[in-house]
Amino acid sequence: MLDTYTLQTGTGFWDPVVWIVVFLVAFLIALTIWLLGEKDYRHGTQQVKPFLSGNVEPEKAEVHMRAGNLYWGFTEAMKGYYSRLVPLHTGVLNDYVLWFLGVMALVFVIVGVVA
Numbered sequence: 704m705l706d707t708y709t710l711q712t713g714t715g716f717w718d719p720v721v722w723i724v725v726f727l728v729a730f731l732i733a734l735t736i737w738l739l740g741e742k743d744y745r746h747g748t749q750q751v752k753p754f755l756s757g758n759v760e761p762e763k764a765e766v767h768m769r770a771g772n773l774y775w776g777f778t779e780a781m782k783g784y785y786s787r788l789v790p791l792h793t794g795v796l797n798d799y800v801l802w803f804l805g806v807m808a809l810v811f812v813i814v815g816v817v818a
Contacts, residue, residue, distance in 0.1 A: 744750055753760060771778075778785060791802075
């Protein structure tokens with residue numbers, strides 16, 4: 704007899720009752736872990752500050768690192784590539800669409816010749 708509560712497919716099955724039970728069990732496990740957690744955490748106290756080995760936290764502006772400094776080695780190593788590529792980036796969407804269409808046409812030509 705065909706079970707009307709299970710959707711049989713060619714690659715697996717979908718039983719909503721089993722999935723609801725699985726989600727309930729997962730929720731109960733997560734709730735238990737959460738309830739066993741620390742109870743003495745308080746917002747707005749010293750607990751919310753990062754631990755910096757006893758040092759005072761510096762201002763955000765003092766520790767901000769610009770992307771130019773962060774990627775300096777990469778951009779310096781690729782300077783020859785970037786010196787040719789940057790002038791091609793005009794910021795105009797039409798130019799980017801034209802580049803996309805040109806590259807796609809080239810790909811279709813290459814695929815057509817090889818195939």
